[in-house]
Amino acid sequence: MTEMVNRPRAAQQSEQTDWLVCRRCQGLLYRKRFDRFAGVCPECGWHSPMTAAERLAKLLDDGSAKPVEPRPAVHDPLTFTDLVPYATRLAKARSATGLDDAVQVAHGAVHGHSVVVVAMDFRFLGGSLGSAAGEAIATAAEAAIAHDSPLLLVTASGGARMQEGVLSLMQMAKTSNAMAELDEAGLLTITLVTDPTFGGVAASYATLSDIIVAEPGARMGFAGRRVIEQTIGQRLPEGFQTAEFLLSHGHVDDVRPRPELPRMLANLLSMTRPAGTGWGHSVTDPVLRDPGLLPEKPVDEVLRTARELARPTTLDHIDNWADGFVELHGDRRGSDCPAIVGGLGSLDGLPVMFIGHQKGHSTAELVKRQFGMPSPSGYRKAERLMRLAAKLRVPVVALVDTPGAHPGLEAEEQGQAAAIAECLRTMGGLPVPVVSVITGEGGSGGALALAVADRVLVSENGIYSVISPEGCAAILWRDPGAATRAAGALRVDAGSLLRLGIVDGVVPEPDGGAHRNPDAASDLVRRSVVAALRELRARPGNELVAARRARFRAFGLAGA
Structure with a gap:
């Protein structure tokens, strides 16, 4: 039986069987088939949540991933306490996920094409953007420049990490500056939007990429649906802020099912490789100039x-x-x-x-x-x-x-x-x-x-x-x-x-x-x-x- 620790939370598992239940259609899913479909329900197309480690494993070629470690970030800079001390929340998140924070970075390859990948993990305090996450993004950009490689950002976040106050807000500027440096270096940047991507992440590096691709049904926006409805006193339309809505409104370049992503990404990454000096010499020019x-x-x-x-x-x-x-x-x-x-x-x-x-x-x-x-x-x-x-x-x-x-x-x-x-x-x-x-x-x-x-x-x-x-x-x-x-x-x-x-x-x-x-x-x-x-x-x-x-x-x- 597969271990449960890194399984998507939304596919409810029985410890006695190899069957899962789809959150959307409530259909029974055979676990091995579900895994072959990269965590996508073959009946209704629902895309289950994935951990950062699962993302890296699915996207990168086997054996190609090498971790990229960011510098240490501040720990509980405000000694913040709400119902629970922030330090306690951090300790629980680290124990439950085995991660230091919400972002993992690796340098690897997609179908042989070099790439630096940032993968966010929503299990870690809702993938919120704090100092450690911001530092990881900036470090990933520096690694992309050092390796002369494109940067792929896989987003999953509820927004800023409130427990770090204004320091969390500053990460939006830090990561946006990092994206600007990649523009200046002429390196391709790609965002893969997964569900959900909101707040400070959506309003900074997630939407600054050259190319933005979203998984079906993934939601992205600055404010969440409930906040907007409460603020304006109106019921929002069905599908609001989903990938399909974003595509129709020109905010993303494409919506692609998860199994198609590696091939699509490989095609995009291959566009950063120039052709040789002998390109086109065998072609006869048919143009008439007289x-x-x-x-x-x-x-x-x-x-x-x-x-x-x-x-x-x-x-x-x-x-x-x-x-x-x-x-x-x-x-x-x-x-x-x-x-x-x-x-x-x-x-x-x-x-x-x-x-x-x-x-x-x-x-x-x-x-x-x-x-x-x-x-x-x-x-x-x-x-x-x-x-x-x-x-x-x-x-x-x-x-x-x-x-x-x-x-x-x-x-x-x-x-x-x-x-x-x-x-x-x-x-x-x-x-x-x-x-x-x-x-x-x-x-x-x-x-x-x-x-x-x-x-x-x-x-x-x-x-x-x-x-x-x-x-x-x-x-x-x-x-x-x-x-x-x-x-x-x-x-x-x-x-x-x-x-x-x-x-x-x-x-x-x-x-x-x-x-x-x-x-x-x-x-x-x-x-x-x-x-x-x-x-x-x-x-x-x-x-x-x-x-x-x-x-x-x-x-x-x-x-x-």
Whole structure:
């Protein structure tokens, strides 16, 4: 029979049998099967609590974990007593858990990838953040820098340790400063949110990571549900503060079941390993740079082909090209726009940040994705991913296909213009290679926000314009039916864009357009992107920024 000391508290065990009872569905669980599912109920998906030791054992490769010991912290600095002296509480917690405090730190590997892991143990005074826990977090950050390794934080906490008073409060600043040092060192940080994560932990290091992943049903917030309901005198909705709620509101990047976490973490950790110097040399560049090689096409045909629903979308391209792609969600400000998607993936072995507009292949998908028209949160998500790419020193590949930024009352209330402007400024200053491809429609500033790049390419049947042809016709011709005439006058087609110098080259498409053979079309775009990155990635970041700014500085000058 398995020892009970490190078993999750919530799975009620019988000392006579190997059966457990699920706290959520009350179903009987066979212990060995429950363990194979990493403490997840196979019937209802409930994730049981885990100890810090269990977390480290489940996440790290066998035999790889080496403890990281923090410096000694103060013991009962206030000689605090409530119903029980704090010193007595500490002694009981240490006796019951076998731990010195609520945080354990280890340096190890996930699928062979080096990582420093912080694991919190809720059994120890509710995983509260006191001086010892704060020191452990800061020590973990220093260890990550020393080993040049990413930091993974596994959180489980009710908040600050009140018995240590203001010293507990100071740990929020200590740990936040430690996270800032990791940013300055360019090291990836990941938070795994487990149930519960509240108070000072949520309001400091837990939410400062580059990537935040949560277990299903895990709750995170500053104040707890009861406190909020008592304060505002209202009943909160079901699911409030759960992982799923946080994902829909843009506060976490993903929600993943526990058995999937090691593989997902391995994919993310692999993105910190640069490709070799010979990367991409076997790829033939298909890009056309001579406008004379492009066939003349009626502008109405170009418009129609650019908008074909069967053309590959951003997610189609990523699915065709990228290994280990992890989509990242949310602007971290309260929303996750479905019209822009992005995340980290490996392009032929090169870690890349993919960002792009997402439409769809059906009416239902178009509606769900806002017809590929981003709201301000979409641009803020894109900007967040751009900054992460700069920190990790990985190239950005942006795929543009949008009629334009989403118009409307809510978009204006949320600062649509400012969100686009921030994207333009951020992308222009990225010290990493940036390649943008207009794969379909490139509508106005909503498209340009993802196209301030070192290399700007357009698919053969793509279009790029200051305004939609329909909008231009309505304003200048006062006739929406004059869209074809407006499109011709605006020179929106690939050949015209190449002659004007707006794009650096044209990606050819299969006969009849990308929608006729999406896989072949996608491969042509992939090869074009690889060829561009192959040239750019050898250049220093400051040179990339200077050349990119000079490129856009020259547009509109006489003789340029």
